[in-house]
Amino acid sequence: MDDSLFRALADPTRRKILELLTEKDRTAGEIAEQFPIAFASVSHHLGVLKAADLVATEREGQFIRYRLNTTVFQEVVRYFMTRFGGEGDKNA
Amino acid sequence: MDDSLFRALADPTRRKILELLTEKDRTAGEIAEQFPIAFASVSHHLGVLKAADLVATEREGQFIRYRLNTTVFQEVVRYFMTRFGGEGDKNA
DNA sequence: ACAATATTTAGATATTTGTATAAATATCTC
DNA sequence: GAGATATTTATACAAATATCTAAATATTGT
Numbered sequence: 426m427d428d429s430l431f432r433a434l435a436d437p438t439r440r441k442i443l444e445l446l447t448e449k450d451r452t453a454g455e456i457a458e459q460f461p462i463a464f465a466s467v468s469h470h471l472g473v474l475k476a477a478d479l480v481a482t483e484r485e486g487q488f489i490r491y492r493l494n495t496t497v498f499q500e501v502v503r504y505f506m507t508r509f510g511g512e513g514d515k516n517a
Numbered sequence: 518m519d520d521s522l523f524r525a526l527a528d529p530t531r532r533k534i535l536e537l538l539t540e541k542d543r544t545a546g547e548i549a550e551q552f553p554i555a556f557a558s559v560s561h562h563l564g565v566l567k568a569a570d571l572v573a574t575e576r577e578g579q580f581i582r583y584r585l586n587t588t589v590f591q592e593v594v595r596y597f598m599t600r601f602g603g604e605g606d607k608n609a
Numbered sequence: 610a611c612a613a614t615a616t617t618t619a620g621a622t623a624t625t626t627g628t629a630t631a632a633a634t635a636t637c638t639c
Numbered sequence: 640g641a642g643a644t645a646t647t648t649a650t651a652c653a654a655a656t657a658t659c660t661a662a663a664t665a666t667t668g669t
Contacts, residue, residue, distance in 0.1 A: 428529050435527035436657080437520050447600055453616055466658050468617055473656095487615050487666045498601035502594055508539055509590040528627080545646055558628050560647055565626095579636045579645050611669085618663065625656070633648065639641085 426504050430497065433477035438462070439470050443479060443493065452488040518596050522589065525569035530554070531562050535571060535585065544580040 433439055442456055457467040471491060474480045478497050483490050525531055534548055549559040563583060566572045570589050575582050 426532070431523070431527045431532070432656095435523045438657090440518070440523070444600060454614095457616090462657085463659060464615090465617075465660080469657075472617080484665090489616065493601065495601060498597055502597045505590055505594045505597075508536060509585065509587060524626095530627085546644095549646090554627085555629060556645090557630080557647075561627075564647080576635085581646065612667100613669100614665100614667080616663100616665080619661085620659100621661105622659080623657090625654100627652105627654080629651085629653105631649085631651105633646100635644100635646080637642100637644080639643100 426500075427477070429473075429477045430479070430501065433473050433479055434501075436470065436473075438467075439474055442467075442470060442474065446480065446491060446493045450490050450492040452485070452490050454488070456491060518592075519569070521565075521569040522571070522593065525565050525571055526593075528562065528565075530559075531566055534559075534562060534566065538572065538583060538585045542582050542584040544577070544582050546580070548583060 438460060441460075445451060445456060445459060453468060453471060454464070456471065457464045460467055471480065475482060478494055480491050481494050483492070530552060533552075537543060537548060537551060545560060545563060546556070548563065549556045552559055563572070567574060570586055572583050573586050575584070
């Protein structure tokens with residue numbers, strides 16, 4: 426299991442970004458305006474998430490649209506279920 | 518979802534400790550000797566895991582025995598499944 | 610090509626973190 | 640209680656990280 430994945434998940438801002446992307450795909454700016462920190466800082470977080478393959482991007486004119494890469498989340502779930510008891514899903 | 522949980526999982530040594538505890542409960546010393554770092558450093562990691570409630574301890578004479586707290590792992594799985602697509606288990 | 614908008618990259622800084630050594634605490638045995 | 644073993648806590652330090660401001664890059668529209 427890739428180290429960058431868990432490190433990416435370790436930051437609350439990044440987890441919040443992921444949750445925002447659960448609702449719908451968003452541009453970098455739309456994401457950034459949800460946080461009290463500088464745009465450049467959010468951009469850094471987006472880079473970390475992308476490096477961990479948790480999100481993917483697509484340019485759309487001037488904008489860059491971010492979306493979740495759900496495949497990787499399935500890998501995370503699989504990691505936990507296979508290693509730490511497969512009963513975690515019974516009443517999820 | 519608690520921040521300490523994901524931060525605890527972000528370190529590869531700590532994840533390895535958790536995997537060791539999957540096999541069987543172990544004392545701090547048994548865990549520490551599996552790693553090339555100082556005992557005190559492993560002890561620090563154990564403290565982080567315990568603070569995140571990922572492991573529990575029980576004193577056994579001179580020894581302190583560590584075991585997984587599987588409940589918390591189920592919470593992690595639930596976190597991912599509810600937020601990021603519940604299909605992650607289909608072929609786990 | 611220029612100005613405006615969207616986003617990332619670069620450089621700087623303060624905080625956090627992983628590790629080490631040394632000291633402290635707890636338990637056991639004699 | 641003294642000495643041995645097991646473990647944690649304290650302190651220090653180097654490396655990693657989150658944030659900032661400023662500069663750079665990319666796209667659009669005039």
